[in-house]
Amino acid sequence: MAVIRLRGTPLDPDAPEARRWLEDELTGPEYQAAKPSPFDVAMQAIRDWFVGLFDGATGLPGPLLTLLLVLLITAVVVVGLLVFGVPRLRRRRRSEVPLFDDHDLRDLDTLRRAATAAASAGDWPLAIEERFRALVRGLVEREVVTVHPGTTARTFADAAAVSFPDLAAELRDAAGGFDGVRYLGRAGSPDEYARVTDLERRVADARPAGRGDHEASAYDRHAVEAAR
Numbered sequence: 619m620a621v622i623r624l625r626g627t628p629l630d631p632d633a634p635e636a637r638r639w640l641e642d643e644l645t646g647p648e649y650q651a652a653k654p655s656p657f658d659v660a661m662q663a664i665r666d667w668f669v670g671l672f673d674g675a676t677g678l679p680g681p682l683l684t685l686l687l688v689l690l691i692t693a694v695v696v697v698g699l700l701v702f703g704v705p706r707l708r709r710r711r712r713s714e715v716p717l718f719d720d721h722d723l724r725d726l727d728t729l730r731r732a733a734t735a736a737a738s739a740g741d742w743p744l745a746i747e748e749r750f751r752a753l754v755r756g757l758v759e760r761e762v763v764t765v766h767p768g769t770t771a772r773t774f775a776d777a778a779a780v781s782f783p784d785l786a787a788e789l790r791d792a793a794g795g796f797d798g799v800r801y802l803g804r805a806g807s808p809d810e811y812a813r814v815t816d817l818e819r820r821v822a823d824a825r826p827a828g829r830g831d832h833e834a835s836a837y838d839r840h841a842v843e844a845a846r
Contacts, residue, residue, distance in 0.1 A: 726755045733815070742806035743799035746814055750796040753818040757781075762826050771796045781826035788817050 724732070733748035754774055757763040763777050775793035779786035792814045798804035 722751065724751075724755070726752055726759055729755055733811075737808075737811055742808060742811055743804065745811045746795055746799050746806045749811065749814045749818055750792055753792065753814070753821060756818065756822050760826075778821070782821060782824055783827055785817065785821060785824070788813075789821075792817055 729748055729752035733745050733752055736742075736745035736748055750771065754763075754765065754771075757778055758765055762781050763774060765774060771793035772790070775786075775789040778789050782789065795804075795806070795810055795814060799806045
């Protein structure tokens with residue numbers, strides 16, 4: 619402990635003088651370093667609260683209560699990961715599913731930007747194609763429709779129609795438009811692009827009729843047709 623100043627100072631100070639000496643002493647660096655950090659204060663408050671839950675109810679020793687507190691915090695972290703982390707991971711994995719056998723792994727936002735850029739350049743075939751891909755990717759990321767190798771635009775439309783029966787005709791028209799500009803060399807048009815863009819946005823805002831994960835595979839086309 620630091621030596622208290624003695625020059626000309628009585629060893630029997632009055633109360634105000636003693637308080638001032640004590641305050642001066644406690645401002646020393648050795649005392650400041652010993653003060654608990656905000657983290658220490660927070661953890662102690664949490665521990666006190668947790669101990670209070672069992673106060674008078676059990677005779678659990680302190681170490682056991684600390685262990686229970688650690689287990690409780692771990693459980694909260696795990697629940698948080700399950701609620702918030704896993705869905706994001708699943709959406710990311712859904713974005714890794716290629717579309718229409720051409721290894722297209724772009725996510726929804728990227729496809730939307732590509733469609734807008736193509737439309738701005740007046741490239742209507744590419745704009746229509748990219749917007750339809752955005753429609754597909756959006757439902758894949760939402761886990762409304764599942765695509766597999768061999769999935770075609772028409773197969774996707776049939777599967778999506780199960781979840782959005784009111785939009786079934788428009789979904790099939792959009793699939794036909796995609797096939798037309800991609801495989802048949804059709805030029806497309808601004809009006810056609812506007813229709814598929816409007817459809818993509820309405821589907822994105824719509825609530826699926828059933829929460830089942832509908833398959834859109836070339837190998838189960840008959841099952842999809844039977845479900846309609």
